[in-house]
Amino acid sequence: MNRTQGLQRLQKETFDICIIGGGASGAGCALDAALRGFKVALIEKNDFAAETSSKSTKLIHGGVRYLEQAFKNLDFAQLKQVKHGLEERQIVLQNAPHLARPLPLLTPVFSWWEGLYFSIGLRMYDFFAKGDSLPKSRWLSKKETLLRMPSLDAKKLHSAVLYFDGQLDDARYCLALAHAASEAGVAVANHLQLIDFEKDGSGKLTGAQVASTLEENAAAFTIQASLFINCTGATADTLRLKANPALRHRIRPSKGVHVVLPYEVLKSDDAMLIPKTSDGRVVFAIPFEGQLLLGTTDTDYTELDLEPVLEEKEVDFLLDTLAPYLAKRPDKSQVKAGFGGLRPLLAADASDSTKKLVRDHEVEHDAVSNLVSLLGGKWTTYRHMAEETIDKACVLLGTERACQTADHVLVGGEDFAFEDWKIIQTVYRLAKDIAKHLIRKYGSRAHKVARLTQENVAWAQRLVDKFPFIQAEVVYQVREEMACTLRDVLARRMRLEIMDWEAAREAAPVVANLMAQELGWTQAQKQQQTDKYLQLLHSFIQSAEKGGLR
Template sequence: MNRAKNLQRLQNEMFDICIIGGGASGAGCALDAALRGFKVALIEKNDFASETSSKSTKLIHGGVRYLEQAFKNLDFAQLKQVKHGLEERQIVLQNAPHLARPLPLLTPVFSWFEGLYFTIGLRMYDFFAKGDSLPKSRWLSKKETMLRMPTLNAKKLHSAVLYFDGQLDDARYCLALAHAADEAGVAVVNYAELLDFKVDGSKKLTEAVVKSLTNGESCAIKANLFINCTGAFADTVRLKANPKLTKRIRPSKGVHVVLPYEVLKSEDAMLIPKTSDGRVVFAIPFEGQLLLGTTDTDYRDIDKEPILEEQEVDFLLDTLTRYLAKRPDRSQVKAGFGGLRPLLAASESASTKKLVRDHEVEHDELSNLVSLLGGKWTTYRYMAQDTIDKVCELLGVERECKTTNHVLVGGE
């Protein structure tokens, strides 16, 4: 990718679409739009995947927790989310096999009833994933479990349930999307901050005023349509386009800690299905270390970077300790990071833990801004497809999505 050349293109060319935000959503939309024949610009304030898209649990999944909530609460929105997630899981794996792979996950159980409960649940998970290439779930004996994960507390353990999801290198996957978009003709520029919009007499957006953070120079990007893919920061862009809009995003903070591989001593990941804050926690081998997360807390001050705090470290270590023969020591925490989920909230009072990780494509008729709101990593491609379908409708053209089988840079 040649940034200087692409920066010149931003200054001199007229685009069909300008996409703001270079995370998974924005890069996914850019690739989809370019493959449909649109002339596209993609700008990112920092580096690609510098915010939420590099701070995930590195999982590609339908969401076991959403499946459980769907049946407990008869919530079909959750069920739809699981179905889409599992469909997209296979596509994410096949389109970048160098950056994504199947991952075995163990759920330790302490009684036969627990084992039966999770086995039934994961068989349903398998049912919704029928036709994909991942192995199916199975109930393991205590002996099999200890061979696969020798650091578990053998005295308490009854057995475990094994199932498969996908794992990805999230930051590199996002970069591959941006790179693939560039190869498809998109003018891709990072370190380009949106300052403001210019509008015509009817308040429709005509230009995005952008500042290059490498040299301080500003330029105006001309486009027929602008797409807001800024995740947790989406309301900032929406209000720039139309100050009368109401806020839609409820950012939720999630943190991870990095521990030595020896804490689990296993190539399998662990799903901890019950925590004191009502979520699930994952302990996942990644890059020769163990990634432990995540939490879920309301986060209002999005201008401040979400960082790992003392009580969050304690919560995660306490949660993991219940399953291990030996408690990990605080001194073993090598690193940590926090990220923000861009949750869509129906009301201010809704708990972030109860919000569905679904997405919405919003079109503001006054400014003509299209905003991709909410969503999660696993369904980035499906979200982009929905968004560019809406763009086609607004521009009065019919162009088929081509990203389902588009192998990313490096995947050949």
């Protein structure tokens, strides 16, 4: 992906479809539309997956809780959501095998009756997932459970039910979608903000006024397209009202936070589903990138101009929820990092609590402005959501073209073989953990990253100790993956920011030096980039310290 070329195309060409928003929904729509032969533009005001799409629980699933609610409340909408999720789960896994993989999950139980209840429920989950490649659920004995997860409280434990879902690196998966869209012909640019729409005499959208956010006082220009699609997630109402101020609000943002703890807290490569919480939801404890990810919460959020961050009461809730299952209670001082994200929930009734809202989606067409908005949804069903959206685009553009994304392998998934890490280790003389990391994150293109260590031997060095990230990745991410800022690299293309704030702070100056060389930053620009990112990390750490986390 080349941002300069993308900007040139956006200024000069006229498009069939312009998609606004570079999260999973927007990138998914862009790829779908391009594969159907449309001329497509994809723009993102921040970075790909910068908001909701990088701040998920990293699960690909149908929704165990939705299944339970469907049968308890005879709610067939929830059942439909589970069915779609399980159908799409297999596609997400197969189209990017380097970024998504099966994940075993344990549900510890404290009595025979609990074990029977969850065993039956998860057998039903298996039934709706029939035909896919994941192993089926089974009821484990206490001994089997403790062998798989030795940190559990053996005195309380009766047994556990084991089942399988999928896990993904959400930010890099979204990036692979955007990258695949670019390679399919889409004109792509991140850090390009919509200022306003241009309209014809009848109020129909004809253009999008945009400007780069990377330069001060950047000159605005207009993207011309026949159809505009709004894929901006939790902020979708802002664009809807720009297009047509008479529309009513549709999105009910919900805040969800995660904390990151040391791997040793759970001591397992299995994840844990905690089926009972004090507010009637579920919580997951999941191994991710050598750490333990614990989340999530579910509360209303209205301050859309502010990034959601960890609050003390939320951390207490998550740790209090996990503690009864473990022999040793986790301590707030063990929290290494954390993050907050927003779910773009669709609310029919303002009195509904966010945890009762279905994670469903809707493709809305405003006849006055001709804006199409993809509202709501969840990560697992991004492809299905995109398919419905581009189906609608076909109708509006007066053509009929079939979706081709179900078996379209994403960037890095072509001819992927995990065992190729051994070749990388041998050929480029890299440590075992580094070679495995490169294969898992770049797939069949890991060789392109490793080859950079021959261009400059210093680029084989780690960014920080105890993590497998190397300097060559930063260079590759700038050259090939449209990384423009330190946070683009450290939060999304690498996941260091969400794993360990202190490690990210240590790596920042090294990343800044590498990016400055590649992007031609002046000393002042490099210092400005570094200071901005370090101030952000400092605010996260300071907030944690106020909450007694460190």
